[in-house]
Amino acid sequence: MFKKTTFAAALLAATVLSGVANAKTFVYCSEASPEGFDPGLYTAGTTFDAAAHTVYNRLLEFKKGTTEVEPGLAESYEVSDDGLQYTFKLRPGVKFQTTEFFTPTRDFNADDVVFSYERQWKEDNAWHKYVEGGSWEYFAGMGMPDLLDKVEKVDDMTVKFTLKRKEAPFLANVAMPFASILSKEYADKLQADGKMNQMNQQPLGTGPFQFVAYQQDAVIRYKANPEYWGGKQKIDDLVFAITTDASVRYQKLKAGECHLMPYPNAADVAAMKADPDLKVAEQEGLNVAYLAYNTTQAPFDKVEVRKALNMAINKQAIVDAVFQGAATPAKNPIPPTMWSYNNAIEDDKYDPDAAKKMLEDAGVSGLQMKVWAMPVARPYMLNARRAAELIQSDFAKIGVTVEIVSYEWAEYLDKSKAKDRDGAVMLGWTGDNGDPDNFLDTLLGCDAVGGNNRAQWCNQEFDDLVTKAKEVSDQAERTKLYEEAQVVFKREAPWATLDHSLAIVPMRKNVEGFVQSPLGDFAFDGVDIVE
Amino acid sequence: MFRFLLGRLAVLIPTFIGVSIIAFSFIRLLPGDPVALLSGERVMSPERHAQISHELGYDRPIVVQYFDYLWGVLQGDFGTSISTKEPVLGQFMQLFPATLELSLCAIIFAIVLGIPAGVFAAIKRGSVLDQIIMGTALIGFSMPIFWWGLLLIILFSGILQWTPVSGRISLMFFFPSVTGFMLVDSLLSGQDGAFTSAASHLILPTIVLGTIPLAVIARQTRSAMLEVLSEDYVRTARAKGLSAFRVVGIHALRNAMIPVITTIGLQVGVMLAGAILTESIFSWPGIGKWMVDSVFRRDYPVIQGGLLIIAGLIMLVNLIVDLLYGLINPRIRH
Numbered sequence: 131m132f133k134k135t136t137f138a139a140a141l142l143a144a145t146v147l148s149g150v151a152n153a154k155t156f157v158y159c160s161e162a163s164p165e166g167f168d169p170g171l172y173t174a175g176t177t178f179d180a181a182a183h184t185v186y187n188r189l190l191e192f193k194k195g196t197t198e199v200e201p202g203l204a205e206s207y208e209v210s211d212d213g214l215q216y217t218f219k220l221r222p223g224v225k226f227q228t229t230e231f232f233t234p235t236r237d238f239n240a241d242d243v244v245f246s247y248e249r250q251w252k253e254d255n256a257w258h259k260y261v262e263g264g265s266w267e268y269f270a271g272m273g274m275p276d277l278l279d280k281v282e283k284v285d286d287m288t289v290k291f292t293l294k295r296k297e298a299p300f301l302a303n304v305a306m307p308f309a310s311i312l313s314k315e316y317a318d319k320l321q322a323d324g325k326m327n328q329m330n331q332q333p334l335g336t337g338p339f340q341f342v343a344y345q346q347d348a349v350i351r352y353k354a355n356p357e358y359w360g361g362k363q364k365i366d367d368l369v370f371a372i373t374t375d376a377s378v379r380y381q382k383l384k385a386g387e388c389h390l391m392p393y394p395n396a397a398d399v400a401a402m403k404a405d406p407d408l409k410v411a412e413q414e415g416l417n418v419a420y421l422a423y424n425t426t427q428a429p430f431d432k433v434e435v436r437k438a439l440n441m442a443i444n445k446q447a448i449v450d451a452v453f454q455g456a457a458t459p460a461k462n463p464i465p466p467t468m469w470s471y472n473n474a475i476e477d478d479k480y481d482p483d484a485a486k487k488m489l490e491d492a493g494v495s496g497l498q499m500k501v502w503a504m505p506v507a508r509p510y511m512l513n514a515r516r517a518a519e520l521i522q523s524d525f526a527k528i529g530v531t532v533e534i535v536s537y538e539w540a541e542y543l544d545k546s547k548a549k550d551r552d553g554a555v556m557l558g559w560t561g562d563n564g565d566p567d568n569f570l571d572t573l574l575g576c577d578a579v580g581g582n583n584r585a586q587w588c589n590q591e592f593d594d595l596v597t598k599a600k601e602v603s604d605q606a607e608r609t610k611l612y613e614e615a616q617v618v619f620k621r622e623a624p625w626a627t628l629d630h631s632l633a634i635v636p637m638r639k640n641v642e643g644f645v646q647s648p649l650g651d652f653a654f655d656g657v658d659i660v661e
Numbered sequence: 662m663f664r665f666l667l668g669r670l671a672v673l674i675p676t677f678i679g680v681s682i683i684a685f686s687f688i689r690l691l692p693g694d695p696v697a698l699l700s701g702e703r704v705m706s707p708e709r710h711a712q713i714s715h716e717l718g719y720d721r722p723i724v725v726q727y728f729d730y731l732w733g734v735l736q737g738d739f740g741t742s743i744s745t746k747e748p749v750l751g752q753f754m755q756l757f758p759a760t761l762e763l764s765l766c767a768i769i770f771a772i773v774l775g776i777p778a779g780v781f782a783a784i785k786r787g788s789v790l791d792q793i794i795m796g797t798a799l800i801g802f803s804m805p806i807f808w809w810g811l812l813l814i815i816l817f818s819g820i821l822q823w824t825p826v827s828g829r830i831s832l833m834f835f836f837p838s839v840t841g842f843m844l845v846d847s848l849l850s851g852q853d854g855a856f857t858s859a860a861s862h863l864i865l866p867t868i869v870l871g872t873i874p875l876a877v878i879a880r881q882t883r884s885a886m887l888e889v890l891s892e893d894y895v896r897t898a899r900a901k902g903l904s905a906f907r908v909v910g911i912h913a914l915r916n917a918m919i920p921v922i923t924t925i926g927l928q929v930g931v932m933l934a935g936a937i938l939t940e941s942i943f944s945w946p947g948i949g950k951w952m953v954d955s956v957f958r959r960d961y962p963v964i965q966g967g968l969l970i971i972a973g974l975i976m977l978v979n980l981i982v983d984l985l986y987g988l989i990n991p992r993i994r995h
Contacts, residue, residue: 157832163954165745173699209900261746266714267699330746345838346755347946348829373944375809381819382826540693540959581706 135256154314154398154659155367156641158652159379159388159605163347163372166261167333168597170250170306181369182307182577183653184226184352186335189243189289194375194645195657197306197468202239203336209508213296213603214279218243220287224262225357226313226339231332234315238336240283245314250274257317259325268308272562281492296601298608302563310335338655339368347372359537362656383408383636389659390644392652396454396512413646415633416469416561417510418460418569420625421501422584423554430554436623438488439554440478448520449629452513457635459520460627461617464569467648468561469605470612475620486528499567500529500553502546505652506539510558510631517628518556546584555584556628564649566612569595574624587624593648677969681734685727690963695719695743695959699702717743717910734969740962746842749966753948759829760940760947763879764882765872766863771851772925774873778883779921783890784909794879801876806935810869817865820828823866831858870939874928881924885917892916894969919990926982930975 164180165172165204176582182188193201195568201207224238247258250266269275277300291299303309316334320326335340338360339352350370354363371388373379377390384405394402403410415615423430430436445459461477464470470633489497503518504511511517517537522532535553539613546555562568566570572578576588577595590617599611619625635646643656687953696713696957697705703712706737714720733740739749782794816863818826825831838852845865847855852964898908937949955963 168749170747176833227882262741263717263743265716265747270709271705324888343835346752347947347950348679348944349986351835371828371832371944372946375942375944378814378827378942378944381814385818385822386831387826387828439934466970495764516818538692539957540695541696 133610145155145368152163153366154364155369156365156390156654156659157369157371157388158654159382159391161371161372161376161379162348162371162374162391164344164350164539166330167311167344168261168330169342169348170246170266170269171261171264171330172546178307179652180350181333182310183337183651183655184339185335185337185341186306186310186312186639187224188307188308188311189401190301190310192305192500192647194653195647196303197561197648199301203311204245205421207301209603213601214293214297216291216300217284218291218294220289221359224336224359226316226336227334228357229334229340229342229354229596231411232313232316232319232334234313236315238311238313239286239290240289241314242311242651243289244281244283245317246309246311247278248347249310249312249317251278251281256321256574257326257329261330264330266308266564268306269303270658272303272306272308274303283622296603298600298603299563299565299567302565303570306563329481334341338363339445339528339657351403360655363655365654366514368654379502380636381538383638386638389641390635392635392653393509394634394636396456398661399454399634400489402528407639408636409641411635411637411644411646412456412632413648414458414465415631415650416465416467416564417558417650418463418465418630419517419556419558419628420460420463421507421554421556421628422587424549424623425553425587425624426549427552429497430494432464432492432494434488434492435494437478438492438528439525439530440623440626441481441488441624442520442530443628444480444522445628446480447524448517450633451520452517453510453629453631456656457629457631460630461620463574463619463625463627464566464612464616465630465648466562468564468569470566470609472616473614475616477619478623482527489528489530495529496531497529498533499525501525501532502542502555502557503534503536504542504556505536508558509560509633510629511556512555547581549580551586551587556630557584562649566608567596567600570612570619574619584625587622589618589622589624592618592622655660673754673980674775676976677973678731681731681965681969682727682971684965684972686723687962688959689723691749691959693959695961696960697977700741728905730965734966738971739966741820743960743964744955744958744963747963750970751858752951752963753967753970755841756946756948756951757842759945760933760936760949762844763863763866763870763947764929764936765944766867767932768874768925768928769931770867770871771874771878771928775878776882776921778875780886780909780914782879782883783886786887791883795883797875798876798879799817801842801872802880804872806869806938808871809872810865810939813865813869814942825858825862827862827942829859829862829945831862842893866939866943868947869942870932873931873935874925877928877931878921882917882921885920886913889913889917915989921924922982922985922989926979929978933971933975 132352142496157523157638162176164177164226165174167181168176169182187203188200189204190199193200203221203224205505207218208214216404220240226234226238249255250269252258253262253593258626275295279294279298282290283542284290313334319327338355338358340355342353344350352368354366356362373382376393380394382388402408423436425431449457450458461475470498501518501521503514518534522534525532559569559573573582574587579588595611595615599608602608633646633650635642642658642660691814696710702974718726741748778794782791785791815825816825830847833851834855838854839846839849842858895908895913898912936947937953940949952967
């Protein structure tokens with residue numbers, strides 16, 4: 131009876147599908163609902179996938195599959211000799227999407243760029259507070275308000291950014307989702323109609339897909355932008371089917387209800403690889419998990435003690451137990467997919483006996499310490515509790531007694547910042563823009579002590595290197611500085627670097643052209659379904 | 662009757678205020694700061710934190726915040742979600758029909774199967790049938806919803822491919838929402854196969870959400886029936902030579918239904934709790950999933966608004982159940 135009904139439905143489905151001239155629909159089983167559709171207002175990757183990578187473009191874009199930037203809505207850019215002025219030449223003839231809710235009358239120009247930045251930056255901009263309780267978290271988080279001096283329209287096709295100080299990672303910031311370019315003409319119309327909220331509900335940009343509809347917590351629909359400057363897409367429609375449970379996503383993928391899914395359960399990956407209808411893409415994620423000692427407190431203020439503890443941790447065992455192999459042990463604070471990763475560095479060898487001796491030589495015995503374990507699974511650490519238990523038993527072998535502590539997530543983030551915090555905190559980071567500065571200075575710089583620098587570690591030599599690397603714009607020179615900084619990091623051991631997890635993307639076998647992003651984005655331009 | 666109604670309504674007001682205080686204050690007792698969560702691992706500067714807290718009004722004394730909130734609620738303003746920046750009431754109205762549709766189907770499923778099962782078990786007391794029904798009910802009652810849902814998906818959607826895995830309707834159907842009830846909207850859309858698709862998507866979630874109420878109703882019906890069947894008037898009815906159907910179906914069942922209806926009323930709360938898990942498994946876009954997400958985000962306005970509206974609905978259902986007693990049993994007519 132059931133079978134008959136399903137068969138009838140399938141038959142019906144086939145008829146309907148053929149009726150719409152074989153439109154190619156790509157279904158992505160996304161992991162959560164977007165918070166909204168204005169990429170400037172939010173920080174979640176899900177929101178960026180749903181808005182920034184579909185509907186919008188930026189002046190510069192990350193080259194597919196890399197963390198390098200390439201021209202986007204700007205055809206080219208020039209940096210002044212003093213490194214303070216960036217002049218972008220805009221791409222001519224770029225059209226904003228024509229949708230049911232808006233028809234543009236002009237092409238993309240410098241006004242759109244100035245508007246897109248000023249709304250996040252200038253408090254007197256009418257759009258600065260257009261949604262109740264809205265704030266520009268990423269714009270603020272990347273330090274843009276302190277960095278920008280002026281954003282000026284030189285002519286219709288030229289925009290000049292003036293910075294207050296030299297900052298090489300600025301170019302990577304310009305390619306980030308929050309820097310998406312919106313249509314000023316659309317914004318003016320919404321403002322005139324008194325419907326400003328619509329900007330966050332019905333997005334309109336220059337990107338490869340245009341927004342059609344969103345049914346809350348269920349489905350987001352897009353169709354290919356026929357006038358996309360990068361060429362029309364091979365698929366006609368793109369659908370996000372929001373499916374929060376990873377096991378259910380897997381079942382949907384198996385049943386052919388979606389073509390691609392993010393974040394599988396580690397335990398399912400082997401079966402996925404064995405399934406003849408599926409294929410699995412893997413890449414090291416742009417992330418790191420670490421254990422940060424409080425380097426301002428005895429005995430963790432001694433390098434030898436930190437080194438000894440690092441040597442006592444069996445990272446491979448953690449990777450095996452927590453990730454079932456879907457991660458690699460980390461030796462540097464930045465992941466291997468990032469430029470300037472110093473592969474010449476040798477990791478501290480796992481050697482409990484040597485570690486024990488080193489600890490004794492440092493005059494430490496009967497050490498009792500706390501290890502903080504996050505209460506939630508994060509991409510870089512799926513099960514912090516399990517990892518902490520392994521570390522606990524590793525440390526027991528060298529005579530160190532560990533008490534594992536945990537707090538509710540928000541409280542954990544907050545308490546672990548305190549300068550007088552005890553023990554070692556497990557945490558991690560997922561890169562925002564692919565620039566090493568986003569790891570090394572953000573997490574280990576002197577300015578971040580009491581904040582993101584959970585090791586409370588301020589080393590002048592290291593800090594000078596990363597500060598200097600921020601100021602030079604030549605990438606080869608920056609690479610050298612960052613490589614050197616990693617040497618200092620390894621020598622001083624403020625963290626035990628634990629792992630870089632793999633990003634695993636299962637998809638139907640007939641999916642072609644999907645390129646995994648090291649930044650963890652899911653973008654579907656260039657994707658095709660072959661029959 | 663009218664006086665009774667007024668009396669009940671008068672009790673509802675303090676209850677509602679009590680709920681509002683609990684909803685408002687308990688969330689704030691939970692550790693975790695909604696403002697800090699906005700930036701996740703990316704630490705927010707103390708100045709920025711203070712500024713956003715101020716904009717959201719969280720730097721004011723809690724009593725002031727409460728009365729401000731209550732004043733808003735009385736005017737129908739339940740606040741704005743911190744994470745999505747959308748009005749809470751609007752989101753609730755958009756999502757609630759999905760939960761209601763699923764809950765109605767589940768409760769109908771539970772009643773339609775639970776009452777006959779309980780009656781049969783009572784009539785055939787001690788028989789193998791009774792043992793099987795009550796054994797199954799016990800298993801159903803103890804089944805973890807999450808596991809049960811996944812099991813059904815793997816069997817019926819994965820292996821047998823009889824039912825769709827999740828969602829409310831096949832993605833190929835796309836029509837505007839009129840009532841919010843997919844079964845109704847799919848009929849209104851006039852698209853071929855839409856109703857069948859919506860109905861097939863309802864099967865597994867209905868079974869999963871209806872399982873516990875089904876078990877409870879079956880057990881309650883059985884024990885109520887057993888009690889009634891031993892009453893004198895049932896013996897009299899039998900002695901009069903009435904058919905077994907009339908004795909059980911008319912005389913006994915009607916009286917046995919009183920505690921059962923109470924139970925069904927109480928299941929509404931259970932269902933809303935169950936909906937949270939069921940909706941998560943089946944990617945069902947209802948209020949259960951919405952509430953859970955907001956707890957993790959410490960989205961105060963959504964949690965307190967959602968709790969308040971749900972509590973209000975449960976009170977309303979209980980009121981209706983009380984009124985139903987009177988209809989079924991004239992002795993309790995107020």
